[in-house]
Amino acid sequence: MNNFTDYIDINEEVLDGLRYYKPIVALESTIISHGMPYPENIETAISLEKIVSENGAIPATIGILKGRIKIGLTREEMIFLASSKDVIKTSRRDIPYLVGMGLSGGTTVAATMIFSQFAGIHVFATGGMGGVHRGADKSFDISADVTEFSISNVAVVCAGVKAILDIGLTLEELETLGVPVIGYGTDDFPAFYTRKSGFKVSMRVDNPADCAKIMKAKWDLKLDGGVIIANPIPEQYEAQRDHIDKAITLALYEADKNGIRGKEVTPYLLDKVKEITAGESLAANMALVKNNALLAAKIAVEYSKLENKE
Numbered sequence: 001m002n003n004f005t006d007y008i009d010i011n012e013e014v015l016d017g018l019r020y021y022k023p024i025v026a027l028e029s030t031i032i033s034h035g036m037p038y039p040e041n042i043e044t045a046i047s048l049e050k051i052v053s054e055n056g057a058i059p060a061t062i063g064i065l066k067g068r069i070k071i072g073l074t075r076e077e078m079i080f081l082a083s084s085k086d087v088i089k090t091s092r093r094d095i096p097y098l099v100g101m102g103l104s105g106g107t108t109v110a111a112t113m114i115f116s117q118f119a120g121i122h123v124f125a126t127g128g129m130g131g132v133h134r135g136a137d138k139s140f141d142i143s144a145d146v147t148e149f150s151i152s153n154v155a156v157v158c159a160g161v162k163a164i165l166d167i168g169l170t171l172e173e174l175e176t177l178g179v180p181v182i183g184y185g186t187d188d189f190p191a192f193y194t195r196k197s198g199f200k201v202s203m204r205v206d207n208p209a210d211c212a213k214i215m216k217a218k219w220d221l222k223l224d225g226g227v228i229i230a231n232p233i234p235e236q237y238e239a240q241r242d243h244i245d246k247a248i249t250l251a252l253y254e255a256d257k258n259g260i261r262g263k264e265v266t267p268y269l270l271d272k273v274k275e276i277t278a279g280e281s282l283a284a285n286m287a288l289v290k291n292n293a294l295l296a297a298k299i300a301v302e303y304s305k306l307e308n309k310e
């Protein structure tokens, strides 16, 4: 009988980390292939790994290369995902197709959570997660990221969700699925480009050690599923709210006019917002992901202390 290890390559450093319960931080790759333009995407991906290493954890950027699931991409593989046009945005649904057909893909938050769980990595950093789209009552467009948070045992550090989504409905759905949403140093759920969305989080935590304690309690109690650690963008990088709001309104209008559907919706909206804000949103995006990688490394360090105590 075959099992999932037949499909996965884990790099040496990560393998060593897993063996000795060292702190490890997973990083996603749809943000490289579809979330940011070249060369900012590869520059950001490389600096995220550096930030994680400098803060005491092992980075593991995850993706699919020619059908092989890679936990810890090499620099060459990261460059390939950043620059090739044939890389497929891969969420839970798409994994069997890519693996079966030997194709390459950037993994979304959902797919990266799945592979982190396979490998035994508990902390993952990204920019923004997917959520319930505006108009979901008609389109039924709810990211598979949301459901994944009720399945895979991984804590994801993100800067909240973008206002391209319906933030209120996203939080309602996460509550239904039993997903803890922790506001890191904030009572207000962040809206990616801005520190506040106007929606409250149900719990606020002010240090990495407390995040680790909550994660451990959840999984010790066999309450399967992820934890969201919502980390607001640093003040100095916050985008101007009226610029972002205007860009989002225009982007949603164009997406609708052009009949954009399914998995194309999120990349389309991200790209339009970037175009309309003339790069203001990209600068904010790069800054907040780095801030998330830093916090994720600190949480991974604290979580590994708890694991090593057992």
Ligand code: PSU
Binding pocket: 028, 030, 031, 034, 035, 036, 091, 107, 108, 109, 110, 127, 128, 129, 130, 131, 142, 143, 144, 145, 162, 192, 262, 263, 264, 265, 266, 267, 270
């Ligand atoms: N939101 C962002 N940047 C991103 C994404 C979302 O601000 O790069 C990517 C992530 O990989 C996320 C995916 O998991 O889009 C969600 O896509 P969808 O809505 O199609 O599930």
Ligand code: MN
Binding pocket: 141, 142, 143, 144, 262, 263, 265
């Ligand atoms: Mn969708």
